[in-house]
Amino acid sequence: MASPAPRFPWTDPNAAPLIRFEGVSKRFGDFVAVERVDLAIHRGEFFSLLGASGCGKTTLLRMLAGFETPSDGKIFIDGIDMTAIPPYERPVNMMFQSYALFPHMTVAGNIAFGLKQNSLPKPVIADKVKAVLDMVQMGKFADRKPHQLSGGQRQRVALARCLVKEPKVLLLDEPLAALDKKLREQTQLELVNIQDRIGITFVMVTHDQGEAMTMSSRIGVMNAGVIQQVGTPVEIYEYPGSRFVADFIGAANMFEGTVTVDLPDHVTTTCPELEHDLTIAHGDPVTVGTPVTVMVRPEKMAISRDKPAEGLNWAKGSIADIAYLGDVSTYHVLLASGRKVQVLQTNLRHTNEQPLTWEDEVHLGWHPANALVLTR
Amino acid sequence: MMLYSLLALAYAFLYLPIVVMIVFSFNASNLVTVWGGFSTKWYGELLHDQKVLDAAWLSLKVAMTSATLSTVLGTLAAVALVRFHRFTGRTLFTGMVTAPLVMPEVITGLALLLLFVAMEHAFGWPAGRSMTTIVIAHTTFSLSFVTVVVRSRLAQMDASLEEAAMDLGARPLRVFMTITLPLIMPALLAGWLLAFTLSIDDVVISAFVSGPGATPLPIVIFSKVRLGVNPEINALATIVVALVGIAMAIAGRVALGREQSRRV
Amino acid sequence: MSGRLGRFLVGLPAYAWLVAFFLIPFLIILKISLSEPAAGIPPYLPLWSHDEVENLRFHLAFGNYLSLFGDELYAFAYFNSIRIAGIATLGCLLIGYPAAYAIARSPAAWRQSLLLLVALPFWTSFLIRVYAWIGILKPEGLLNALLLWLGVISEPLQILQTDLAVIIGMTYSYLPFMVLPLYATLEKMDLSLLEAAADLGCRPFRAFLAVTLPLSMPGIVAGSLLVFIPAVGEYVIPDLLGGPDTLMIGKVLWAEFFDNRDWPVASAVAVAMLVLLVAPIMIIQNARAKAEGRKR
Numbered sequence: 001m002a003s004p005a006p007r008f009p010w011t012d013p014n015a016a017p018l019i020r021f022e023g024v025s026k027r028f029g030d031f032v033a034v035e036r037v038d039l040a041i042h043r044g045e046f047f048s049l050l051g052a053s054g055c056g057k058t059t060l061l062r063m064l065a066g067f068e069t070p071s072d073g074k075i076f077i078d079g080i081d082m083t084a085i086p087p088y089e090r091p092v093n094m095m096f097q098s099y100a101l102f103p104h105m106t107v108a109g110n111i112a113f114g115l116k117q118n119s120l121p122k123p124v125i126a127d128k129v130k131a132v133l134d135m136v137q138m139g140k141f142a143d144r145k146p147h148q149l150s151g152g153q154r155q156r157v158a159l160a161r162c163l164v165k166e167p168k169v170l171l172l173d174e175p176l177a178a179l180d181k182k183l184r185e186q187t188q189l190e191l192v193n194i195q196d197r198i199g200i201t202f203v204m205v206t207h208d209q210g211e212a213m214t215m216s217s218r219i220g221v222m223n224a225g226v227i228q229q230v231g232t233p234v235e236i237y238e239y240p241g242s243r244f245v246a247d248f249i250g251a252a253n254m255f256e257g258t259v260t261v262d263l264p265d266h267v268t269t270t271c272p273e274l275e276h277d278l279t280i281a282h283g284d285p286v287t288v289g290t291p292v293t294v295m296v297r298p299e300k301m302a303i304s305r306d307k308p309a310e311g312l313n314w315a316k317g318s319i320a321d322i323a324y325l326g327d328v329s330t331y332h333v334l335l336a337s338g339r340k341v342q343v344l345q346t347n348l349r350h351t352n353e354q355p356l357t358w359e360d361e362v363h364l365g366w367h368p369a370n371a372l373v374l375t376r
Numbered sequence: 377m378m379l380y381s382l383l384a385l386a387y388a389f390l391y392l393p394i395v396v397m398i399v400f401s402f403n404a405s406n407l408v409t410v411w412g413g414f415s416t417k418w419y420g421e422l423l424h425d426q427k428v429l430d431a432a433w434l435s436l437k438v439a440m441t442s443a444t445l446s447t448v449l450g451t452l453a454a455v456a457l458v459r460f461h462r463f464t465g466r467t468l469f470t471g472m473v474t475a476p477l478v479m480p481e482v483i484t485g486l487a488l489l490l491l492f493v494a495m496e497h498a499f500g501w502p503a504g505r506s507m508t509t510i511v512i513a514h515t516t517f518s519l520s521f522v523t524v525v526v527r528s529r530l531a532q533m534d535a536s537l538e539e540a541a542m543d544l545g546a547r548p549l550r551v552f553m554t555i556t557l558p559l560i561m562p563a564l565l566a567g568w569l570l571a572f573t574l575s576i577d578d579v580v581i582s583a584f585v586s587g588p589g590a591t592p593l594p595i596v597i598f599s600k601v602r603l604g605v606n607p608e609i610n611a612l613a614t615i616v617v618a619l620v621g622i623a624m625a626i627a628g629r630v631a632l633g634r635e636q637s638r639r640v
Numbered sequence: 641m642s643g644r645l646g647r648f649l650v651g652l653p654a655y656a657w658l659v660a661f662f663l664i665p666f667l668i669i670l671k672i673s674l675s676e677p678a679a680g681i682p683p684y685l686p687l688w689s690h691d692e693v694e695n696l697r698f699h700l701a702f703g704n705y706l707s708l709f710g711d712e713l714y715a716f717a718y719f720n721s722i723r724i725a726g727i728a729t730l731g732c733l734l735i736g737y738p739a740a741y742a743i744a745r746s747p748a749a750w751r752q753s754l755l756l757l758v759a760l761p762f763w764t765s766f767l768i769r770v771y772a773w774i775g776i777l778k779p780e781g782l783l784n785a786l787l788l789w790l791g792v793i794s795e796p797l798q799i800l801q802t803d804l805a806v807i808i809g810m811t812y813s814y815l816p817f818m819v820l821p822l823y824a825t826l827e828k829m830d831l832s833l834l835e836a837a838a839d840l841g842c843r844p845f846r847a848f849l850a851v852t853l854p855l856s857m858p859g860i861v862a863g864s865l866l867v868f869i870p871a872v873g874e875y876v877i878p879d880l881l882g883g884p885d886t887l888m889i890g891k892v893l894w895a896e897f898f899d900n901r902d903w904p905v906a907s908a909v910a911v912a913m914l915v916l917l918v919a920p921i922m923i924i925q926n927a928r929a930k931a932e933g934r935k936r
Contacts, residue, residue, distance in 0.1 A: 067835050087838040100836035104854045113850070114840030165840060383742040383754075386735050390761050390815065393772035396782060400775065453654035460647050469651070472658040474928060478866070478921050480873020482890045483910045486897060487665030490907070494668055516661040519654065548646060577765045580875050584897075594767050601767070601880060605775045613768040620764045 008232075009042035010218065016079065018043045018201055019064065019169060024073035026059050026225075033059040035225040036073070041218075046195050046202045048212040051222035052248075057205045060222070061171050064203065065094045078168060088117070093162035094171040097178070099154050101146040107133070107157050108142040114165045132164040135194070152183050159191075163198065170195075172204040176211060188214050209249055213237070221245050239282070242376040246295045253301075253341050254374075255294045259286045266368055269294055273339040278313050283373025293374040298344040300370035303331055303356065308365025315364045317341065319356060333362060394617060401610035418611035428596055428612065435576050435593040438507060442514035443571035447564055449515065450522025450571075455552075457523070458530040476520040485584030488513045492585065505587025513585045514578060518571035525570065529563035530556075569623065673704055673907035684904050704908035717887040718912070724803055724878075724888060725871035728810035729818075732867045733860065735811065736818035740859075741852075743819075744826035755823060762816045770809050770880050777805050777881065801883030809877040814870065818863040825859030826852070862927055865920045873913055889913050 009015045017040035026034040034056040041047045049057040062068045064075060066087035075082045082090060093114070101110050108129050115125045133139045136156040146154055155175065162170050175191070176184045192215050195202050206212050212219050213233040221228045221236060221244075229241040240246035243254065257271035257278065266281045269292060278294055286292055308314045320340060321332035324347075331343045343364055356362060401419075405412025422428060453473055456463070463469075476484065492502055492509050502508050537559070541551045557564075579594045586595060600609055675684040708714045743754045761769060776782045777800040784796040799805050829852065837847035875890035882888070889909065897906035 065835075065839060067838075087835070088841045088843055090839075092839075094836070094839045096832045096836055098830060098832055100830065100832040102833060102836070102851060113837070113842070117841035117843075117846070161836075161840065379738060379742040379745070382738040386739040386815070386819075387757060389735065389812065390758065393769065393776055393812070394761065394764065396776060397768070397772040449654045449657055452650055453658075456647070456651035456654070460651065463647060463651060465655070468663075469655055469658070470929070471925070472662050473654070474925055475921070476662065478869045478917075478924055480870060480890065480913060480917070482873055482875050482893050483669075483913060484665075486893065486906060486910050487669050488661065490668045490672055490903070491661065491665040512661060516657070519657065523654075573763050577767065579767050594765070597767055597771075598876070601771050601774070605771075605778070609771065610775075613765065613771065616768060617764045624760065624763055 008217075009044070010040070015042060017041055018045075018078060019203070020076040021060075022074045022076070024060070024063065024070045024075060026056070026063060026068060027071045032225050034063070034070075037225075037227055039220060039227060039230065041201065041203060043201055044199055045217045046192065046204070046215055048204045048206055048216040048219045049222055050206055050209060050212040050219050053207060055222040056225040057222045058173060061094070061173055061203065061205045064169070065092055065171055066090050091168040092171055093165050093167040093169075094173065095158050095162050095175050097174040099146075099158035099178075101154060101157060101161075103146055106143050106145055107138065107149070110146070110157060111161045111164050114161060118165075128164050132160045135163070136160045151178050151180075152187065155179060155187065159194075163194075163200070167200065169201045169203055172202060174206055175204065176206075176208075184211070191215060221248060223248070239372065240295070240374070243293055243295075243374050246293075246372070246374060251298050251342055251344075253296045253298060255296075255339075257292055257294055259288050259290045259292055259373075262286060262288050267373060269373070273335065273337045274315050275336065276314060278371065279368040280371040280373050281368040282371070284375040286373060286375060290375065295372045295374055296366055296370065298330065298342040299328075299346075301341075301343045301364050301366045303333070303343045303345055303362050303364055305356075305360070305362060307363050312365040312367055313371065314366075315341065317362060317364065319358055319360050319362060322356070322358065331356065331362075333364060397610050398614045398617065401607065401614040403607060403610075406607065418607045419615075421608055422611050422615075425608070428593070431591050431593040431596040434507060434590060438510050438514060438592055439572045439575040442511045442518055442575045443568045445511070445515045446518035446522050446571045447568045450519045450567060451526050451560075451564060453519065453523045454526035454530055455556075458527055473520055473523050476517045477524065479517075481578075481580035484517060485513070485581040488516065488581065489584040505585055505590060507590050509585045509587075510582055510590060510592060513581050514571075514575040517581065518574050521570050521574060522564075522567035525567040526560060526563045529560045533559055573620070669907045669910050672904055673911050674702065675904050676703070677902050677904045704904045705912075707905065708908055708912055713887070714892065714909070714912075717889050717892045718916070720803075720887050721872045721889040722916070724806055724886075725810070725868050725874070728807050728814065728871050729864050729867045731807060731811035732815050732818035733864060736815055736822055736863065737856075737860075740819045740822035740826055744823055744829075751827070755820070758816050758819045766813060767876060769813060770877055773805070773809050773812065773881060774800060777808070800881060801886070803882065803886055805881040806878050806886055806888075809881045810867075810871050810874065813877065814867040817866040817870075821862040821866065822856065822859040825856045825862075829855055858927065862924065865924045869917055869920050869924070872917060889916075 010017075019039075019041040021037045021039040024034060024037045025032065037060060049060060051057045059068060063070050064077075064082075066082065066085065070083070077091060102113065105113065111129045111132060112125050115128060120128075129142070130139070133142055136159055138153060138156050138160065141149065141153060141157075146157070149157065155178070159175075172191075176187055179187060188211060191202075204212075204215065213236075216233060218230060218232055219236050220230045223244055229236060229245045231239075231241075236245060237249055240249060240252075246252045246254065255271040255273055255278070257269040257274075259267050259269050260277065261268035266279050267283075267286060269278050269280065271278060271294060280294060283292075302308065315333075315335055317333040317335040319331055320334040323330040323332075327347060329345050329347055331345065333341045333343060335341060341364060400411075402414050402416065403410075403412055404415035404417065453469075457466075457470065457473070488509075489505075492505070496502060496504070502512075533556070537555055538551050541555045542548070546554065577594060578592075579598050582592050582595055583598070586592060597609060597612065600606060672684055677684055739758065743751055743758070746754060774781075778784075779796040779798060779800070781800070783799065784793070787793045788796065799808075833851050833855070834847055837851050838844070842850065872888075873890045874888065875894050878886050878888045878891050879894075882891075889912075893906050893909040893913070896902045896909060
């Protein structure tokens with residue numbers, strides 16, 4: 001599994017987390033939005049809550065901000081119980097999905113708003129507003145009203161309005177959802193750079209896995225109010241802890257099977273959908289006879305007309321569909337059992353002498369180290 | 377919590393006077409503020425007051441006619457304003473449609489009476505003040521209210537429905553009759569009801585344009601009220617409130633039913 | 641039936657009706673306000689006539705307007721109308737704002753019903769609702785009886801036939817006009833703005849002053865004008881609830897027309913009233929046009 005590195009605070013059992021959720025649940029009537037969440041987020045992290053809409057991620061964020069009160073459990077920030085503390089006294093600031101810029105105030109007015117609540121002297125406020133506007137490159141727009149700004153500019157103002165308060169934690173609710181694709185990708189890196197520079201802990205809610213993977217130090221994958229897995233982007237993608245996470249993050253071929261051989265460095269399984277037994281070098285601990293799911297990512301498989309080398313897992317089939325995307329192609333290969341398998345191939349060469357095409361007979365091959373056994 | 381107490385107070389302010397009036401309409405005593413036991417005698421007396429009955433009948437006829445006329449005209453005006461963005465005199469038209477909404481009644485009333493006098497002087501019609509003049513006056517100000525109601529409904533309507541009908545081969549008039557009209561019908565009903573209420577309630581404009589031969593109910597009530605509180609008026613007022621209440625309940629039921637069937 | 645002819649036919653009836661019964665009457669008011677009063681039917685002289693030698697002669701009489709300026713009675717009525725309508729508008733705002741706010745922040749399922757309860761009295765007779773206050777406000781009326789019984793006062797207050805009664809009646813009658821536009825702006829306000837204010841360290845009451853109040857300004861303006869404009873020209877309420885010295889411009893117009901039969905002066909009063917209301921009416925019309933434009 002991923003090698004432990006001391007510079008990642010969550011791997012240090014003695015480090016005190018900045019944010020701690022302890023058995024936090026939230027119910028709206030009969031509906032359980034968040035169920036018994038335990039979670040620790042450390043200082044300086046860029047933590048993402050990733051999940052489909054309605055999975056409870058936004059509720060979790062809003063409880064951290066103080067807009068919702070947990071039905072059960074406690075939330076600590078810097079060791080202090082936040083239960084009884086109203087939003088206007090919490091050391092966190094939130095960037096709203098709609099940005100929630102005050103339409104009747106200028107850009108500078110919006111940014112100064114939070115500082116005025118702290119009764120800072122006017123010159124100090126003016127200096128801070130100017131500094132943060134320069135940081136987000138919006139200095140020229142100080143006197144504009146929000147409706148005179150583009151979506152990207154509004155996003156910057158919303159960010160600046162939070163940053164100027166120098167919170168312990170910055171909460172971001174789908175911060176890039178309102179931007180178009182190109183601007184979104186550019187802003188992702190900008191946000192990471194800003195976070196790197198100022199060192200404030202970021203907690204972001206998103207439904208976009210690419211966004212979460214690009215920006216986060218760690219990701220918490222949520223489903224139906226429960227945190228399914230917490231880990232770095234690599235851990236989540238390469239070593240998903242459950243079928244749900246494997247399926248939710250990226251594409252996956254999953255085969256149901258039973259363990260027949262259990263050795264220290266690998267297991268062997270039989271899968272009804274495949275002609276040959278599989279050898280797998282990673283995954284949950286199992287014993288002979290355990291029903292398991294074997295997961296192989298499409299890009300971890302090779303496709304060719306020839307039979308793969310000895311020692312690899314392999315299967316035979318014919319090409320049913322090809323999705324050509326330029327840089328890569330996805331082949332949908334139909335096996336004898338009727339099962340379709342996805343394979344992703346990088347298009348390395350300009351032109352292929354004998355390109356694979358529909359109904360070609362092909363072999364798929366993958367290394368035991370590139371498959372994963374899942375039991376949950 | 378304090379907010380809801382304030383809301384409750386506002387409702388009390390709105391409803392208490394009406395409740396008091398209804399209670400005292402069942403007062404046996406001649407003295408309006410002294411409770412003399414329960415009685416329905418004022419309702420009986422009302423039924424024998426021929427002047428009141430005649431006025432009520434006239435008001436009903438005027439309200440029905442002017443509500444219908446203003447619904448037809450107001451709907452046409454709304455269609456013209458929503459569907460045709462450019463035509464000669466659109467600004468003037470918009471102004472004329474919306475101005476009666478905020479025009480003080482004394483001015484509208486005076487203006488219309490002066491018009492009727494001038495017309496009679498010039499063409500000999502309308503001869504004196506009659507039901508005709510009241511209907512014209514009421515239609516004129518009700519038209520604006522109908523236009524506002526229908527216009528907002530039309531503007532909300534999904535334009536692709538009409539386009540789909542045309543795409544399927546229906547001509548504009550047929551599209552209007554089979555698609556648009558059924559869809560805006562609730563607004564037409566609401567507009568008609570509003571026009572009816574405004575007409576049957578109007579005092580000031582009616583005072584200008586009605587004459588000795590044609591006195592609508594509010595004018596009769598007004599002249600009685602000017603002489604002071606009178607239990608018979610309480611009874612009459614209670615009947616009016618009850619009728620309006622029933623009409624609103626029916627309208628609400630109809631609108632609700634339509635809304636639900638639309639959702640299915 | 642389509643194209644230009646169809647459009648023409650759709651718009652024509654309402655257009656023609658409004659020109660005939662709304663536009664032309666105003667031109668007639670303007671004309672008569674410049675005519676000399678006379679004893680007869682109609683009780684004014686024509687604006688122009690042809691004399692024996694066929695010369696067109698104009699008889700423009702600005703005297704009607706001069707008498708408006710000259711007579712203190714008119715000036716007093718004019719300003720008293722503004723004062724009473726202004727206080728009633730303030731009354732509506734003080735009662736209507738908390739009510740509209742409470743409705744807008746109540747559970748979504750209740751809002752329509754609560755709003756209907758505000759609008760419902762508007763559908764019952766206006767005259768009857770004003771009349772109901774006579775029984776409450778008069779010296780031997782319910783309010784005095786209640787206050788006497790409570791021991792707050794020792795002898796009945798004279799409320800009926802004062803300006804106060806007129807203000808109460810107006811506040812009562814026009815309250816729905818204030819609540820409805822206020823509700824509309826408060827209801828569509830983005831509540832995440834208040835969360836943002838709280839998030840930035842702002843306590844609820846300060847957030848109300850800094851965010852909610854300025855953002856509901858369009859509703860405050862619209863509601864105030866919708867109350868103020870008809871209140872200025874009101875006739876029924878000052879006539880029924882006010883006293884003989886409660887002078888309002890609507891009452892003056894009525895008296896000039898019906899009692900003095902001075903049509904030219906009544907017309908001049910109407911024109912003067914319109915001049916007073918032109919600015920507020922324009923603001924309302926512009927706001928309405930802007931709202932329509934945004935919808936499109």
